[in-house]
Amino acid sequence: MAALDTFPELPQPGEISICERNGRICSLPINEVDASSSCNQLLSYPEINIGRELFHHAAVHLREDHRTLMVPVDETLIKRITRTFFEEGAVEALKEAANSGSHQYNPIVGSLSRYLLALVGVGNRVKFFFKPHLKERGVDCVGKYTQTKDWPKSAIRCIRWHPNCFKVAIAASDDSIRVYSDEPTIVPVLKSGLQKSVTSLAWRPYTAGELAVGCQNGTLVWNVDPNSLITRPLSQAVQLRHENHFPVTSVEWSPNGCLLATASINDSDVLIWDVDQNKQVPLRRVGPPCALLSWSPTGSRLCSTTVSNVFRVWQTDKWTPDRWTVNHGTIQSVVWSKSGSHLLFVTTEDCFLYNLGFVEDEVFTSTFTPKSALPIADLSKIPIGQTEVGGHPQALAWCPQNQYLAITFKETPSIAIFNTVVNRSQLSITPSCFITGIGIENASCISFQENLGRRSSDKMKTVLTIGWSSGRIQYFPFV
Numbered sequence: 001m002a003a004l005d006t007f008p009e010l011p012q013p014g015e016i017s018i019c020e021r022n023g024r025i026c027s028l029p030i031n032e033v034d035a036s037s038s039c040n041q042l043l044s045y046p047e048i049n050i051g052r053e054l055f056h057h058a059a060v061h062l063r064e065d066h067r068t069l070m071v072p073v074d075e076t077l078i079k080r081i082t083r084t085f086f087e088e089g090a091v092e093a094l095k096e097a098a099n100s101g102s103h104q105y106n107p108i109v110g111s112l113s114r115y116l117l118a119l120v121g122v123g124n125r126v127k128f129f130f131k132p133h134l135k136e137r138g139v140d141c142v143g144k145y146t147q148t149k150d151w152p153k154s155a156i157r158c159i160r161w162h163p164n165c166f167k168v169a170i171a172a173s174d175d176s177i178r179v180y181s182d183e184p185t186i187v188p189v190l191k192s193g194l195q196k197s198v199t200s201l202a203w204r205p206y207t208a209g210e211l212a213v214g215c216q217n218g219t220l221v222w223n224v225d226p227n228s229l230i231t232r233p234l235s236q237a238v239q240l241r242h243e244n245h246f247p248v249t250s251v252e253w254s255p256n257g258c259l260l261a262t263a264s265i266n267d268s269d270v271l272i273w274d275v276d277q278n279k280q281v282p283l284r285r286v287g288p289p290c291a292l293l294s295w296s297p298t299g300s301r302l303c304s305t306t307v308s309n310v311f312r313v314w315q316t317d318k319w320t321p322d323r324w325t326v327n328h329g330t331i332q333s334v335v336w337s338k339s340g341s342h343l344l345f346v347t348t349e350d351c352f353l354y355n356l357g358f359v360e361d362e363v364f365t366s367t368f369t370p371k372s373a374l375p376i377a378d379l380s381k382i383p384i385g386q387t388e389v390g391g392h393p394q395a396l397a398w399c400p401q402n403q404y405l406a407i408t409f410k411e412t413p414s415i416a417i418f419n420t421v422v423n424r425s426q427l428s429i430t431p432s433c434f435i436t437g438i439g440i441e442n443a444s445c446i447s448f449q450e451n452l453g454r455r456s457s458d459k460m461k462t463v464l465t466i467g468w469s470s471g472r473i474q475y476f477p478f479v
Helices: 077-088 090-098 106-130 138-145 453-458
Strands: 015-021 024-029 156-161 167-172 177-181 200-203 210-215 218-223 238-240 248-253 260-264 270-274 279-283 290-295 301-306 310-315 320-325 331-336 342-347 352-357 374-378 382-384 387-389 393-398 404-409 415-422 427-435 443-448 462-468 473-478
Touching (some): 077 090, 156 200, 156 462, 200 248, 210 248, 248 290, 260 301, 342 393, 404 462
Parallel strands (some): 015 473
Antiparallel strands (some): 156 167, 167 177, 200 210, 218 238, 248 260, 260 270, 290 301, 301 310, 342 352, 393 404, 404 415, 415 427, 443 462
């Protein structure tokens, strides 16, 4: 089993790793690193620093009470209760009535409201006993199920490369999405009043500019004209919304671009959308809500995780699921191998990397011996010099060629890179290197470039794009 204690040493203090060349890590002193020239192959890549671009970004206060922004006025009890009911719902209206001030009918109204609130409390305790995941609802718990480290405070919420061309979308904490390409003078900015608390992005394969966005209000689908010379597209996003299917925490296009799968932490169903016709079909299951989706590159399987220890692997030809569970916690992150023969995942409660093996067209061909996921790497936290690395994993990213696996961590700032070799039925994994940021930077999110396009002539194997907590974007090439 691979482990972090067999990794090479971290870069020296005052140095930063800039690339991996022929199996060796190249580092330079920080004051000598020029983002635009640290590697000749990166000259055409856009220099991005989201932290510098968010000039007017205010800190996010998810639980801020909007009533504190209002000028207080003298309202009657009936008006206060009515206004609270329409703005915040029945429970808040009952609380307003129970806490009402001096009024001749207040004792009766207050007593009745407190009695009704007590009944609501009993009902909630019974409901939460059978469905404990319902204790956390809405945007307040979104960050727990995203792939981004410290999601509520991170300047960069999500990074996603286009699968067919040189184009990358970056979601920022101001609810805007910037689209960068090899044309540095044109950077479309996608912003909408419906686009709040972005959690995930997905480019539609075989289209030039169709981008799905998972957020608080459901799913938005943007169509960005690649020939447009304006930075703010005039077209608005198409909203895909269905009953209680929001906030959406994961969006994934099928590899052929025909179907869009979405998951919400308030809905136990996975929705499969035909976006062109604005129709959806739910994959119905009784149980905890879904949190994360991952479509295999072959399109034959779809992995859906939940907010509990249950996850499923769907066979997309007949949409039949295989149900699996983890011993502790929930699934934190999953990635597929290129052939769909291996599914790697990490959980919230332990520090191991697990591998699920697939045989031909069946998940674990039935035998008398129960099959289970195998731990293939120990990611436990260890000290290296004055620095700690590893611990509970945050996110996985596997390059399209399955040669490099990147792992970020919840408690430590470095990124662990493993070398991988995949056969149809076997997977080998060996330690490669750690990537560290500048100063106290933490790795917020990571994404491998899916298609090098004409840059494949530059002899680059792949490029890892890193969003650091400062808002800086770093390209780490493997040459």
